[in-house]
Amino acid sequence: MANKSSIGDVINEKDSTLRDKKYNDYVKQVTPKFSCFRNCINAFIVGGIICTIGQVFFNLFMNFGLGEETAAAYNIIVLILISIILTCLNIYPTLAKFGGAGTVVPITGFANGVVSPALEYKTEGQVFGIGCKLFIIAGPVILYGVFSAWVLGLIYWILKVLHWV
Amino acid sequence: MDYIKAFVVGGLICVGVQIFMDKTKLMPGRIMVGMVCLGALLGALGIYEPFAKWAGCGATVPLSGFGNSLFKGVKKAVDQEGFIGIFKGEFTAAAVGLSAAIIFAYIATWFAKPHMKK
Numbered sequence: 634m635a636n637k638s639s640i641g642d643v644i645n646e647k648d649s650t651l652r653d654k655k656y657n658d659y660v661k662q663v664t665p666k667f668s669c670f671r672n673c674i675n676a677f678i679v680g681g682i683i684c685t686i687g688q689v690f691f692n693l694f695m696n697f698g699l700g701e702e703t704a705a706a707y708n709i710i711v712l713i714l715i716s717i718i719l720t721c722l723n724i725y726p727t728l729a730k731f732g733g734a735g736t737v738v739p740i741t742g743f744a745n746g747v748v749s750p751a752l753e754y755k756t757e758g759q760v761f762g763i764g765c766k767l768f769i770i771a772g773p774v775i776l777y778g779v780f781s782a783w784v785l786g787l788i789y790w791i792l793k794v795l796h797w798v
Numbered sequence: 799m800d801y802i803k804a805f806v807v808g809g810l811i812c813v814g815v816q817i818f819m820d821k822t823k824l825m826p827g828r829i830m831v832g833m834v835c836l837g838a839l840l841g842a843l844g845i846y847e848p849f850a851k852w853a854g855c856g857a858t859v860p861l862s863g864f865g866n867s868l869f870k871g872v873k874k875a876v877d878q879e880g881f882i883g884i885f886k887g888e889f890t891a892a893a894v895g896l897s898a899a900i901i902f903a904y905i906a907t908w909f910a911k912p913h914m915k916k
Contacts, residue, residue: 677813746826786888
């Protein structure tokens with residue numbers, strides 16, 4: 634198990650079960666090992682900072698005398714705008730490499746997921762390039778988000794009609 | 799205090815997802831879908847809203863907060879308009895975030911150049 638195998642060994646191995654085993658060992662050996670603990674610390678810091686930035690803007694908008702819902706809406710707009718600008722400047726991908734889930738989970742990760750495929754496929758034209766690829770991440774999120782909210786809303790409506798809530 | 803709560807709660811949610819990602823090797827797209835659905839579910843169970851009231855942006859900035867607001871929108875629309883609200887509320891709730899994301903993203907494509915993946 635511990636013996637170092639090279640891809641040459643794997644290819645030259647005649648016995649197929651042994652070859653499979655060697656191949657798996659080889660894959661395990663060349664896959665970069667990440668420390669889960671280290672990743673978690675990074676995710677904690679990056680995710681925490683993004684949420685704190687959100688809180689700063691939220692409090693700022695609240696101080697302007699906006700209602701809670703409106704302030705939250707402006708907050709989301711600002712975070713999405715920042716994320717898109719950072720993606721265009723190629724800063725967000727670098728941040729994502731470091732922060733892992735810390736950059737995926739906040740709404741900024743969603744904005745990044747909308748703009749980066751659109752940019753990447755820009756050369757394929759307005760409709761099939763930008764127009765389609767813009768929704769590569771947004772599409773599934775919208776579909777399953779709306780669908781789950783719809784199902785739950787239906788249940789809520791039924792319970793309401795039955796006077797259970 | 800707001801900021802500490804937002805930092806810690808937001809950070810902890812990210813840590814939870816990071817552990818999940820490391821263990822399952824799921825792609826970010828699936829994680830996002832999962833977070834939104836989970837948020838909607840927790841919202842419907844009445845758990846997420848009190849949590850968001852307490853944690854502030856630590857709970858509303860992650861995508862689960864987006865899911866929660868989707869259900870909140872549906873609930874509000876059902877309360878106001880009855881059955882048709884089930885079809886209406888999701889998009890009312892998602893309108894600002896979605897419009898901002900797709901409009902800014904589209905404008906961004908006019909100016910920015912694609913970057914090589916490293």
